[in-house]
Amino acid sequence: MSDVLVIGSGPAGLSIAAALGQRGLSVEGITAIDPAQPWPNTFGIWADELANLGLSDFLAHRWQNTIVQMGEDAFPLQRDYGLLNRDKLQSHWLAQGQHHGIRWHQGKAAEVSHSARRSEVIDQSGKAYSARLVIDTSGHHPVLIARPPALKPVAYQAAYGIVGRFSAPPIEPGQMVLMDYRDDYLPVPERPLPPTFLYAMDLGDDVYFVEETSLAHAPAIRFETLERRLHQRLTKRGVTVVETHHTERCLFPMNMPLPDFSQSVVGFGGAASMVHPATGYMMGSLLRRGPALARAIAQSLEASNASPAEVAQKAWQTLWPTERLRKHYLYTFGLENLMAFNTHDLQQFFTSFFELSQPQWAGFLADTSTLPEIVQAMLVLFGRTSNPVRWGLMSSVVSHGNLLRRTLTT
Numbered sequence: 587m588s589d590v591l592v593i594g595s596g597p598a599g600l601s602i603a604a605a606l607g608q609r610g611l612s613v614e615g616i617t618a619i620d621p622a623q624p625w626p627n628t629f630g631i632w633a634d635e636l637a638n639l640g641l642s643d644f645l646a647h648r649w650q651n652t653i654v655q656m657g658e659d660a661f662p663l664q665r666d667y668g669l670l671n672r673d674k675l676q677s678h679w680l681a682q683g684q685h686h687g688i689r690w691h692q693g694k695a696a697e698v699s700h701s702a703r704r705s706e707v708i709d710q711s712g713k714a715y716s717a718r719l720v721i722d723t724s725g726h727h728p729v730l731i732a733r734p735p736a737l738k739p740v741a742y743q744a745a746y747g748i749v750g751r752f753s754a755p756p757i758e759p760g761q762m763v764l765m766d767y768r769d770d771y772l773p774v775p776e777r778p779l780p781p782t783f784l785y786a787m788d789l790g791d792d793v794y795f796v797e798e799t800s801l802a803h804a805p806a807i808r809f810e811t812l813e814r815r816l817h818q819r820l821t822k823r824g825v826t827v828v829e830t831h832h833t834e835r836c837l838f839p840m841n842m843p844l845p846d847f848s849q850s851v852v853g854f855g856g857a858a859s860m861v862h863p864a865t866g867y868m869m870g871s872l873l874r875r876g877p878a879l880a881r882a883i884a885q886s887l888e889a890s891n892a893s894p895a896e897v898a899q900k901a902w903q904t905l906w907p908t909e910r911l912r913k914h915y916l917y918t919f920g921l922e923n924l925m926a927f928n929t930h931d932l933q934q935f936f937t938s939f940f941e942l943s944q945p946q947w948a949g950f951l952a953d954t955s956t957l958p959e960i961v962q963a964m965l966v967l968f969g970r971t972s973n974p975v976r977w978g979l980m981s982s983v984v985s986h987g988n989l990l991r992r993t994l995t996t
């Protein structure tokens with residue numbers, strides 16, 4: 587029997603397994619795929635998030651010329667953005683795991699049961715694995731984590747992207763475009779709803795990544811719609827695709843209900859609803875929150891008679907303390923606002939947002955600000971933004987007041 591059994595070997599699984607191994611725990615994993623199989627997603631992150639963790643070496647690309655575009659004028663963000671070197675990060679965590687004796691078994695976890703001293707997971711072939719604690723990192727639709735039913739349709743971030751060469755640079759060379767919300771690529775009557783934006787970067791050597799992105803919508807915006815809009819947008823700029831190296835279809839939930847914190851299995855990553863509900867980012871959060879979770883689990887397991895339920899309880903508290911829960915409800919309120927805005931309101935909202943001081947907007951996006959700091963930033967934005975946006979925010983207080991109440995009373 588191992589101390590911890592990790593389900594899944596995506597970024598959440600490999601990172602928490604390595605962190606637990608570093609704490610001297612015996613760790614095994616069950617993974618549906620070879621843990622060394624390259625991850626399919628392109629992971630973007632703010633460069634300072636990695637620098638603050640001493641992990642700058644894990645950037646594959648870094649852009650200083652980072653902008654948002656809400657109207658004709660580009661708004662420089664003066665904050666470096668990067669792409670994670672996912673192969674290097676994956677190899678790093680695998681090597682750490684190997685060093686600490688972590689064993690990965692290929693299989694698909696199917697069920698879990700618990701007794702006073704251990705948890706047992708059965709995979710789809712009927713093989714049983716036991717451990718003092720099970721951590722489910724099997725992604726946004728986890729296999730073992732229980733959640734209360736969603737009270738409203740779940741909103742999805744969806745994106746369709748192309749990495750390739752183009753007849754002309756689709757964005758300024760050397761640039762990274764976090765959001766281009768211009769919708770002038772269609773005549774006014776055909777301007778698209780719900781709004782989507784361009785996320786794009788120069789990868790060097792005349793190769794660019796351009797991605798039409800729906801921040802969040804329920805139901806998810808179809809890939810065909812995003813692909814069509816991307817080509818319409820490029821056509822408007824007089825650009826055609828010359829070579830396609832890779833296409834990315836991105837789809838994941840933004841506002842899944844939080845897990846049931848009384849269960850005896852712990853989640854991490856998408857399985858634990860760790861995606862920032864207002865932005866869709868999660869990698870920085872994984873890197874910041876993993877070590878504290880591993881420490882809490884190691885401490886709980888020091889008591890030789892601790893039950894899975896007791897260890898899991900402590901782990902959930904570490905992952906989701908009250909302040910973080912409150913922020914989560916506030917971000918989810920923010921998401922509801924964003925989904926209600928039309929393109930014009932979104933342009934005005936984001937203009938006001940990026941006119942906040944950089945620590946204010948950066949702390950919101952990376953989820954590193956405290957709750958009072960976020961509230962302060964939102965009040966400043968409310969005071970400075972346009973009347974239609976203000977009105978939208980006030981209407982949201984009525985329609986989604988439950989989220990604000992939970993921010994205050996949780």
Ligand SMILES: Cc1cc2nc3c(=O)[nH]c(=O)nc-3n(C[C@H](O)[C@H](O)[C@H](O)COP(=O)(O)OP(=O)(O)OC[C@H]3O[C@@H](n4cnc5c(N)ncnc54)[C@H](O)[C@@H]3O)c2cc1C
Pocket residue numbers: 593594595596597598599616617618619626627628629630631693694695696723724725726729834835836837838854855856857861866867868869870
């Ligand atoms: C296309 C895309 C782009 C994204 N871009 C970014 C970004 O730029 N920045 C950012 O911060 N976030 C981004 N995200 C959001 C988030 O960071 C990713 O979804 C991330 O991959 C989630 O990591 P995870 O380890 O929780 O889950 P996953 O990466 O989904 O990994 C889950 C693992 O569990 C395995 N598994 C599933 N079921 C079982 C089972 N029954 N038994 C055993 N193993 C199982 C799977 O095979 C997989 O290996 C993106 C998401 C997508 C989909």
